[in-house]
Amino acid sequence: MTPAPDALDCIMEIRGISRAFGGLMALDDVSFKIKPGTVHGIIGPNGAGKTTLFNVITGMIPPSRGEVLMEGRPIPSVRPEILTSLGIARTFQNIRLFKEQTVLDNVMIGQHIHTPTPILSILLGGRRAAQGEAAARDEAMRALRFVDLGDKASKTVSSLPYGQQRLVELARALAAKPKVILLDEPAAGMNPTEKAHLIKLLSILKEDGYTIALxxxxxxxxxxxxxxITVLDHGKKIAEGTSESVHSHPDVVAAYLGKGRAEVADA
Ligand SMILES: Nc1ncnc2c1ncn2[C@@H]1O[C@H](COP(=O)(O)OP(=O)(O)OP(=O)(O)O)[C@@H](O)[C@H]1O
Ligand SMILES: [Mg+2]
Incomplete structure (x- = not known):
């Protein structure tokens, strides 16, 4: 299939996505485009549908209507390795790591598409498999050094403070060498120093040309x-634009104040 003409200025397109859970419209006809090399914020009060949107994009939850296009093509399957091969990686709002495994092992899991499967390893022979393993290890270590956790590679995840566990998730996503990285509340549970570090890392990723949905x-x-920034409320897109424009958008202020969350007004 030929990518749509506007695919060049749009790496991912959310097109008319709706998702109902029983009578609740968690997402209601949401459309927007993510441009390559940008950081695209998705905000909204609790229950607005933000995580559900990531779950739809990554195929964990099928939409009731609509589709998601990556580089002009509909995302075809829910299999994680397909997502990785399309260049999509994500982190989770509730950290999903193998807590009793090492930090390095957890990060290496993020790139399973780039390393041979066990069957392939047998077919390719031990040497190729060992090379693939070594390359995966190098990539994982590169990602860990980027988040300043290179010296924690052999520790178990459970021995790390919560903020560092969040960075392990980020490293795992980065090790998959994604074109688009979806970050679901990466700063949740971090202290101010950890948050400042995360903000710095995001700015470096942005300079490096990553496309990030945040x-x-x-x-x-x-x-x-x-x-x-795209703003969701009750599953609907209520605003989109630069930080300045959404910050002062009356519907956005009302949505946050209505939920007793005044962060947008106060930011
Ligand atoms: N699997 C599910 N089954 C039923 N309802 C769900 C499911 N997932 C989400 N919901 C509901 O859909 C709505 C949107 O939830 P979602 O988790 O996407 O919100 P959110 O914007 O990520 O909120 P938060 O900021 O609290 O993380 C909520 O009312 C939630 O209870
Ligand atoms: Mg959420």
């Missing part, structure tokens, strides 16, 4: 880094 409630994390 959900977060912390406006310091969102406002400073995002080129564009």
């Amino acid at each position: 959900i977060d409630h912390d406006m310091k994390v969102v406002m400073g880094n995002c080129d564009v």
